[in-house]
Amino acid sequence: MSGAPLDPELLALLLPEWEAAAERLAAATEEREQRRALDTLRGMAGGAGIESLQSALRAFDPLPEPFDAASAAAALAAHARTVVAAGHDLPFEPAEPAGAAPPDRAPIRTLVVDDSAMMRRLVRESLSSDPVFAVVAEAADGREALARMAEEEPDLILLDIEMPVLDGLGVLREWALRGTGAVVVVSSAAVPGGEVATEARRLGASAVVGKPSGAFSPDLGERQGEAIRRAARRAAGLPPKSRVEGP
Numbered sequence: 001m002s003g004a005p006l007d008p009e010l011l012a013l014l015l016p017e018w019e020a021a022a023e024r025l026a027a028a029t030e031e032r033e034q035r036r037a038l039d040t041l042r043g044m045a046g047g048a049g050i051e052s053l054q055s056a057l058r059a060f061d062p063l064p065e066p067f068d069a070a071s072a073a074a075a076l077a078a079h080a081r082t083v084v085a086a087g088h089d090l091p092f093e094p095a096e097p098a099g100a101a102p103p104d105r106a107p108i109r110t111l112v113v114d115d116s117a118m119m120r121r122l123v124r125e126s127l128s129s130d131p132v133f134a135v136v137a138e139a140a141d142g143r144e145a146l147a148r149m150a151e152e153e154p155d156l157i158l159l160d161i162e163m164p165v166l167d168g169l170g171v172l173r174e175w176a177l178r179g180t181g182a183v184v185v186v187s188s189a190a191v192p193g194g195e196v197a198t199e200a201r202r203l204g205a206s207a208v209v210g211k212p213s214g215a216f217s218p219d220l221g222e223r224q225g226e227a228i229r230r231a232a233r234r235a236a237g238l239p240p241k242s243r244v245e246g247p
Helices: 008-027 031-048 051-058 069-086 117-128 142-152 168-178 195-202 224-235
Strands: 108-113 133-139 156-159 182-186 207-209
Touching (some): 008 069, 008 195, 031 069, 069 182, 108 117, 142 156, 168 195, 182 224, 195 207, 207 224
Parallel strands (some): 108 133, 108 156, 156 182
């Protein structure tokens, strides 16, 4: 399954379109819409030659009863990000349905990268309300981030863009070659749809989340904190947090 390397340029182009199709699947409430989204994903998986995704999609033909479109979309998007990060195919491991996380689940080992100590603390506190995440390391610049990645091999990296020594895009370029885990960009420089955000997604970032206005704004925990937690769960291949899991 993990044979020859896949075309990195093709993978980089595939990921945004794959995630958009997965989002359409997650939002689909009618069987016709679900089938259309799945057909789109099948075409992309076949065109990219990703056998694991083709095999996973065959499990939805015919659609099982019941069919959880949101959980299927989350699993397919997470696996695509993992394959793109690895540069070669990998066995498909479906995500668990919402509310089914066992108490002995290994925590999502997370690296927080930002040149502001206050922002690192705010991001860490935002994640602390979701017990699936465990911050195992922090870094204040891009070069230190790469060193922490090599040492800790985190499952998830929350990455700023504007940093000294090596910026976030530089980190992503290095990570795309040899890094592990998934990356969520948390930065005021990466405006959704803007040039920096587009480049971050092209390099393999799972999501781009804006910082609040001003690095020391307390609204991170109230508004942006929730956006960060949602993006982090998606990047880690987890379903959205349900009410039965906590507030």
